[in-house]
Amino acid sequence: MTAPVIVWLRQDLRLTDHAAVTAAAAQGPVLFLYVLDDDTPGDWRIGGASRWWLHRSLEAFAKTASLTLRRGRADAVIAEVLAETGASGLYFTREYAPWSAALERNVKAACDTAGIACHRYGGYLLHEPEAIRNGSGEPYRVYTPFSKACFAAGEPKPLKPVPAFTTWSGPVRSEQLANWDLLPSNPNWAEAMEECWTPGEAGARQKLADFIAHGLAHYAEARDIPERDVTSRLSAHLHFGEISPAQCWHAVRAAQMQVGGKLDQAAEKFLKEILWREFSYHLLHHWPNLPTEPFRPEFADFPWNDDAAALKAWRKGETGYPIVDAGMRELWATGIMHNRVRMIAASFLIKDLLVPWTAGEHWFWDTLVDADIASNAASWQWVAGCGADAAPYFRVFNPVLQGEKFDTRGVYVRKWVPELQRLPDEFLHRPWEAPPMVLKAAGIDLGRNYPHPLIDHGKARDRALAAFQRIKGTA
Ligand SMILES: Cc1cc2nc3c(=O)[nH]c(=O)nc-3n(C[C@H](O)[C@H](O)[C@H](O)COP(=O)(O)OP(=O)(O)OC[C@H]3O[C@@H](n4cnc5c(N)ncnc54)[C@H](O)[C@@H]3O)c2cc1C
Incomplete structure (x- = not known):
């Protein structure tokens, strides 16, 4: 039997415009291998919402080409599969996470040991x-x-079309996707995601x-x-x-x-x-420390406020600021949040609550279906003002004015914060200013079925700017 060429699939779960697949297909029968590697350094194991997506994406890929699934450290698993199949070459797409280069060097070393060529391509x-x-x-x-x-x-x-390829039909051990527990079970929080995404x-x-x-x-x-x-x-x-x-x-x-x-x-x-x-x-x-360290080093001395209760209220969409709450609830239900609202919600956490940006970054990592080590870190640093090309720290989003400007008719807030549905537009982004009669008519009992604002935005802004002044000397 002809030896296979292995395509090590990673964050490149497609066949079109895929340089590694195109090159491998020209060499011989292909074995597509995906390795679930939870041995990621730091706290960057694939998050919950992304695990749901990954399951569905692997399932979809397996409908177009036979897929071998294995778990473990990718370099060690690849060495095993090379030995098991007698593969004649390995093809993969380059990645850029802080740990990717070392992993790819180890994979190359495994290929060297097996005496086969290792081919790395761009395309991400x-x-x-x-x-x-x-x-x-x-x-x-x-x-x-x-x-x-x-x-x-x-x-x-120009794009590369899907190449003609034959699938290797030799013996190789593959795990069952269902056994990887990538889907939530009890409770199944992914129901809305199943509706939103393919x-x-x-x-x-x-x-x-x-x-x-x-x-x-x-x-x-x-x-x-x-x-x-x-x-x-x-x-x-x-x-x-x-x-x-x-x-x-x-x-x-x-x-x-x-x-x-x-x-x-x-x-x-x-x-x-x-x-x-x-x-x-x-x-x-x-700057591989981007996910963990402020790009501007002076921010290392920022007087953050590790307020666990405030962080919890933000995560649950219970801050009392409707646009922030709508965004956080959209995120929880669908695994996504509109970009403008991401900026408002992130600014609220960092600047109104003074919670470290890394806490928000980690929550997004776990709950976004698009959680991405580069875009997430760069965006959080951008909002925090500590990034490379960041919004200045003193630009503090006002969640009321932002809501009124970008959700003028309140369609977004009414969708995700249904308890405010009957509140007139005038007060929708500032329910605490509504007269008691208006609140009553809208069925709102502040502090009972919708929270009071977690913090007064004006005071929070002054506190944030004062905190910023403390590090500004070095900025
Ligand atoms: C605090 C915060 C965290 C974020 N975390 C992530 C994340 O983990 N993953 C992620 O992909 N995006 C992240 N973004 C960027 C942005 O919000 C999303 O890429 C965008 O909302 C996705 O929607 P879309 O595909 O409809 O974007 P579109 O507007 O259609 O843009 C097209 C594509 O461009 C890219 N893109 C758009 N905006 C940005 C941006 N600001 N930074 C980097 N790429 C961008 C995305 O790949 C996007 O799909 C974050 C933004 C903020 C403010």
Whole structure:
């Protein structure tokens, strides 16, 4: 029997535009291997919501090609599978987490020991983090020049179609996905997620097509309005590599060309968001402590307030600020939160409550279906003001004004905080200011069926700015 070539699948659960699959398919029968490796350093074991997604995504992949599943340290498992199958080569896509390079070196060493070639490809990003440098040859710390350099680097390469391949049919031990306990059981908190999402390559392609058909034209003007469903909702598909950023880029460019100029602004905005993802990875690659340490070292001395009760109320969507609560409840139910609301909710935790940004980062890690080591860390640092190219610390979002500006008609808040449904628009984002008669008519009993505000925003803002002053001397 011909020896297989192994494709080690990671965050690249697709067949289209997949350099490693294309190269492997040309060499011989392919064995697709996925290793569930929970031996991740730090607290970065795949979180709960992502585990649900991973299960569904692996299930979807297995419908398109036979998949071997194993658990354990990826380098050790790969060494075992090489020995078990007598494979003639290993193919995989590069990753950029702080532990990825060491793991990939170990995998290469296992291939060397087995006397076979090890082939690593890009594709998770548009540009390798080393490829984009400023005029002095240094990595970028600021997004705008970084994005200009990416645009100047040219359009992504043409996409690779799904190659013809044969599946290796030799004996190899595979575990049962159902035994991995990636799905929640009791309680099953993923019911709403099952309704919202279709993990897998086909689901990703459909999301992109829907976005091009219905969202893109409105993207530039409405992407900040949570009630409008105009953003792509591709982040989890991109995270798991069910679609490549190049596929998204080319699809948007093709749509832009078709209508000659009408979509220019929308397309540019969208491509710039894809480049925020690139920038997050650029930062993570060059500053691997990004998920744990403030990029601006002076923030290491910030007088945080480790308030466990406040953190708990924030997590549960019980802060008394409707837009924050709506976002946190959307997150819990669906595994996603609109970007504008992520910024408001994160700012509230960090600046109003003075809870360390890493606490929010970890909650998002566990509850987001798009939880991503680079984008999550870079975004939390951005909101906290301690990041590379961050919102200044003294810019404190006012959750009432933000709610009134971006959820003017209250559609988003009424959906996720149903106890406020009957409150008139005028008071929806500030229920504590509603006269008792109005509250009563709306069926609201503050402190009983909806909380009083956890903190007075004006006072919280002053406290945050005073705390910032304490480190500013070194800023
Ligand atoms: C506190 C906080 C935490 C975040 N954590 C994550 C995370 O763990 N994973 C994640 O993918 N995004 C994260 N983001 C960024 C952003 O909120 C999501 O990428 C976006 O909401 C996903 O929705 P979409 O796919 O409809 O985005 P679209 O608006 O359609 O954007 C297209 C794609 O661009 C990328 N993108 C958009 N905005 C950003 C951004 N600010 N930073 C990096 N990439 C971006 C995503 O891959 C997204 O799918 C976070 C933002 C904040 C403020």
